[in-house]
Amino acid sequence: MTRYARQIAVPSLGADGHARLRKAAVLVVGAGGLAAPVLQYLGGAGVGRITLVDPDRVDASNLHRQTLFRGADIGAPKVEVAAAFVTALNPDCRVTSVIAALDPANAGALCEGVDLVLDCADAFAASYILSDVCHDAGLPLVSASVVGVEGYAGAFCGGGPSLRAVFPDLPERLGSCAEDGVLGPAVGVIGALQAQMAMALVGGGAPSPLGQIVTFDGHDFRFGGFRFESAAEPVHCPRFLASSSIRATDFLVDLRREDEAPLVHPDAHRLPVAAFGPGGPAPGPGQRAVLCCRSGLRSWQAAERLGAVWDGEICLVALGDPGLGPH
Known part of the structure; x- marks a missing residue:
């Protein structure tokens, strides 16, 4: 247990929380910038089983923020490189790689048998698909998004409000990393927040992050956020x-x-x-x-x-x- 002694020493986790981590199964959708800190921290913490889903291959344009990959990995499937990284980091963690795009046809099956879902895809449709599945199944969902130097991470569903309850309406335009750019450290900050929320949810830490969004603005280096436990689910939601x-x-x-x-x-x-x-x-x-x-x-x-x-x-x-x- 020498490997985990310092995290077990944290009162909000302790031996019982660590035991829950060792038994936990999590689904991570997206193997890019947000997933880099998520996979490193959850793998390092000894989460028992991780299923990693992403259809893409490593690309040179992403290396500034997708820190699990190296130049020699360009062209390789992201999930396979990421899975090998986590396994090398901690053999206690079993990683299953799925080279596929998440869609409504496979989302339900991918979410079966897991304790927590992490949305690291930073794609509008994937976030709402996962929110719908997790809300129906009572599964907690930690979702995040980053554009430029700004982003958020939030904990939805699992008995609390869904993503739709918090964001029932959409802007005229959605920002994107390809069009608006993104800085690697901002992605790292938000991905680390996702990992912290996941640790609290799986390890049973109190207070629970469910029903809370944390925001980060890298322009003036400020954190913010709000709670949304009372947000009502929309009546009509295609x-x-x-x-x-x-x-x-x-x-x-x-x-x-x-x-x-x-x-x-x-x-x-x-x-x-x-x-x-x-x-x-x-x-x-x-x-x-x-x-x-x-x-x-x-x-x-x-x-x-x-x-x-x-x-x-x-x-x-x-x-x-x-x-x-x-x-």
């Missing part, structure tokens, strides 16, 4: 659907421009978000509306406009970048 679950009878809309990608299906309607609303197109009797775009943002915006004039079932599909799978 859910994400796997593209493989699209039916021939659906009112299928592809919101991407013609120069972005081919139609998701030959029978799909290619329409902009602005087409929906009063006097706009709507599904026929008995049809389900399925709205597709790259990230899910335009699908969400079109769903809000359609939902204001039509009360049928609406589903969202995040198709991701062409050839790379769901976002």
Whole structure:
């Protein structure tokens, strides 16, 4: 036990909390910048089993913040390199690597049998997919996001409010690392917060971080945050659907421009978000509306406009970048 003596000495964890860590199974979605501190700290702490999910390969443009990887790893699957790193760090931790994109078709199965889910994907659709699954299953979810030098980490579900309860509405534009840039240390700060929340949840530390968001602003080096235990779940919330679950009878809309990608299906309607609303197109009797775009943002915006004039079932599909799978 020499390896873990100093963490066992912390009163909020102790021997009982450490025993819970050793028995715990966690799911980590995303093997990039946020996952780097998460995997190092949870692996080092002796978490019993980690399932790591990510479809991507190591890229040179990410090395400034994805600190598990080296130049020699470029082109290799991220999950395989990350799993080898954690195993070398601590053989007590068993890591299962899954080279796949998270989507509504596999999210439920991936979450089965785990005690905690960590959303390190920093992708809008993945966060809401995981929140829906975890809220239904009563699983705690630690989700985070970083753009530029600002970010947050929060603990949702697990008997508390979901991500939808805290963020029921979306901005007109979502920031992204590719478009707005990101600094590695800011990602490290937020990933470390995720790891700390995970340790508290799995180890049984008090007070629980559930129902709390912690923010960090690297411009002026300030932490903030708020609690949201009383946040109400939204009544109407279109859910994400796997593209493989699209039916021939659906009112299928592809919101991407013609120069972005081919139609998701030959029978799909290619329409902009602005087409929906009063006097706009709507599904026929008995049809389900399925709205597709790259990230899910335009699908969400079109769903809000359609939902204001039509009360049928609406589903969202995040198709991701062409050839790379769901976002």
